[in-house]
Amino acid sequence: DQQVKQNSPSLSVQEGRISILNCDYTNSMFDYFLWYKKYPAEGPTFLISISSIKDKNEDGRFTVFLNKSAKHLSLHIVPSQPGDSAVYFCAASAGYSGGGADGLTFGKGTHLIIQP
Amino acid sequence: DVKVTQSSRYLVKRTGEKVFLECVQDMDHENMFWYRQDPGLGLRLIYFSYDVKMKEKGDIPEGYSVSREKKERFSLILESASTNQTSMYLCALSRAPTGLNEQFFGPGTRLTVL
Numbered sequence: 756d757q758q759v760k761q762n763s764p765s766l767s768v769q770e771g772r773i774s775i776l777n778c779d780y781t782n783s784m785f786d787y788f789l790w791y792k793k794y795p796a797e798g799p800t801f802l803i804s805i806s807s808i809k810d811k812n813e814d815g816r817f818t819v820f821l822n823k824s825a826k827h828l829s830l831h832i833v834p835s836q837p838g839d840s841a842v843y844f845c846a847a848s849a850g851y852s853g854g855g856a857d858g859l860t861f862g863k864g865t866h867l868i869i870q871p
Numbered sequence: 872d873v874k875v876t877q878s879s880r881y882l883v884k885r886t887g888e889k890v891f892l893e894c895v896q897d898m899d900h901e902n903m904f905w906y907r908q909d910p911g912l913g914l915r916l917i918y919f920s921y922d923v924k925m926k927e928k929g930d931i932p933e934g935y936s937v938s939r940e941k942k943e944r945f946s947l948i949l950e951s952a953s954t955n956q957t958s959m960y961l962c963a964l965s966r967a968p969t970g971l972n973e974q975f976f977g978p979g980t981r982l983t984v985l
Binding site for chain 2: 761764789791796797798799800801804844846858859860861862863864
């Protein structure tokens with residue numbers, strides 16, 4: 756049973772517009788969420804995170820929104836740039852409440868394509 | 872900068888071979904992880920370790936074992952490689968406690984089992 760779901764395998768957005776990537780989770784113990792970006796043949800790189808005590812976190816062009824009641828988070832990229840073309844993974848952890856060294860639970864990823 | 876080194880970028884092995892994948896860090900981080908990434912399946916946790924000589928099973932440990940004799944090194948072992956273990960293997964690390972810190976990933980090892 757998939758605990759972190761990214762229902763869009765791919766997303767195409769025009770350069771300069773907003774990219775919105777969505778992620779849903781089912782495990783109510785998750786309380787820390789992260790977004791990673793991955794280029795082919797490279798390891799994922801950390802992008803932005805949010806803890807469950809917040810509903811929004813912003814870092815430059817990237818903003819993550821968390822809706823705990825809906826168990827939904829989204830990553831907004833504005834404006835989108837060609838270098839943003841990559842696979843984006845949503846990940847979750849029960850770290851705050853779990854307290855242990857658990858690995859992250861990842862979604863399957865969304866391939867974002869920025870069109871010139 | 873956090874540096875996570877994986878011993879090989881590309882590896883080709885034969886069915887039945889014993890395979891060692893090495894991960895080395897220079898950041899003195901407590902927690903280390905092994906994931907595999909497959910198309911359409913995302914990243915799945917194989918094993919992790921939160922201290923020397925400690926190991927915990929992840930979501931898909933079958934067919935794998937790990938070793939952590941020193942803090943900076945975490946090895947993934949395929950006892951008898953099979954074709955369904957062809958995948959991209961990613962090592963990651965984080966400071967304790969994990970839930971409060973992001974994980975940093977190595978460049979990955981693309982393993983092909985023939």
